[in-house]
Amino acid sequence: MTTQNLESETPTPEDSKMWTARLRNAWQRNLPIDKLLPDTQPAYVASWIYVFGVLTIAAFVDILISGLILAFAGPAWYHTSSLGLFVNSLHFWGVQLFFVFMVVHLWGKFWMAAWRGRRTATWITGMVAFLASIGTAFTGYLIQTNFDAQWIAFEAKDGFNAVGIGAFFTPTNIGQIMLIHVALLPLVLGVITVMHVLLVRKHGVVPPIDALPEIEA
Amino acid sequence: MSGWLSDFMNVPAKYIHFNSWLQISVSNLIVILIMVALFAAAILLPFPGSHSKSNSHRGDK
Numbered sequence: 001m002t003t004q005n006l007e008s009e010t011p012t013p014e015d016s017k018m019w020t021a022r023l024r025n026a027w028q029r030n031l032p033i034d035k036l037l038p039d040t041q042p043a044y045v046a047s048w049i050y051v052f053g054v055l056t057i058a059a060f061v062d063i064l065i066s067g068l069i070l071a072f073a074g075p076a077w078y079h080t081s082s083l084g085l086f087v088n089s090l091h092f093w094g095v096q097l098f099f100v101f102m103v104v105h106l107w108g109k110f111w112m113a114a115w116r117g118r119r120t121a122t123w124i125t126g127m128v129a130f131l132a133s134i135g136t137a138f139t140g141y142l143i144q145t146n147f148d149a150q151w152i153a154f155e156a157k158d159g160f161n162a163v164g165i166g167a168f169f170t171p172t173n174i175g176q177i178m179l180i181h182v183a184l185l186p187l188v189l190g191v192i193t194v195m196h197v198l199l200v201r202k203h204g205v206v207p208p209i210d211a212l213p214e215i216e217a
Numbered sequence: 218m219s220g221w222l223s224d225f226m227n228v229p230a231k232y233i234h235f236n237s238w239l240q241i242s243v244s245n246l247i248v249i250l251i252m253v254a255l256f257a258a259a260i261l262l263p264f265p266g267s268h269s270k271s272n273s274h275r276g277d278k
Contacts, residue, residue, distance in 0.1 A: 048262055
């Protein structure tokens with residue numbers, strides 16, 4: 001067998017049956033690099049209402065970084081030292097801003113019917129991210145290790161028992177809630193957020209309802 | 218916490234009652250009003266530099 005024959009039998013990168021090649025081809029087909037990292041946006045994006053999505057992500061990054069510091073240093077540090085209280089406040093107020101920005105983002109997208117133009121998956125991932133955020137915030141309130149957390153946990157315990165899920169999800173079990181809050185839910189929320197942003201890149205930013213057809217393109 | 222902030226925050230929540238079917242804490246109402254104001258401002262206020270932008274566009278392909 002000659003070298004020529006070997007070369008002719010070797011599949012090209014485009015027609016390889018390897019899962020890596022199929023994944024790469026699918027990615028390039030759906031989300032080429034110029035769509036993933038654009039340097040221009042439609043004219044209608046020059047509006048403050050389009051800023052709240054990235055503001056939500058900025059608040060999310062603040063929450064992740066401050067949460068990482070809190071997780072390593074622990075409650076004995078963040079309840080007693082000045083720096084600990086500051087980082088704890090960064091985390092708490094970051095969450096407040098996160099929800100404020102996300103709700104304004106949601107209102108903006110709802111009133112411009114942002115699911116138009118095959119953007120259903122973008123809308124659905126945003127909705128799931130919102131629900132996951134509520135769960136993450138709730139478990140965060142439960143692990144404040146203060147009287148507020150105790151009050152919320154014991155009120156929630158009765159609620160969860162009433163709907164029959166108290167055996168699986170126990171707000172008073174701080175070990176369970178701590179792990180769900182610092183390990184599971186940030187990962188879930190992070191993955192959903194990445195999917196959401198990739199879908200926005202794939203389909204483009206939704207145009208206003210009255211956008212001219214040539215601008216909407 | 219000490220000072221005016223603790224005097225403001227370390228007290229039981231105040232509630233507003235609308236007839237008998239709705240009650241809301243003042244703090245929650247303030248947050249909702251802030252969000253409504255932000256939404257209105259985001260719609261109404263001009264975006265800096267929006268007039269000098271070209272009509273470059275990239276939509277759903």
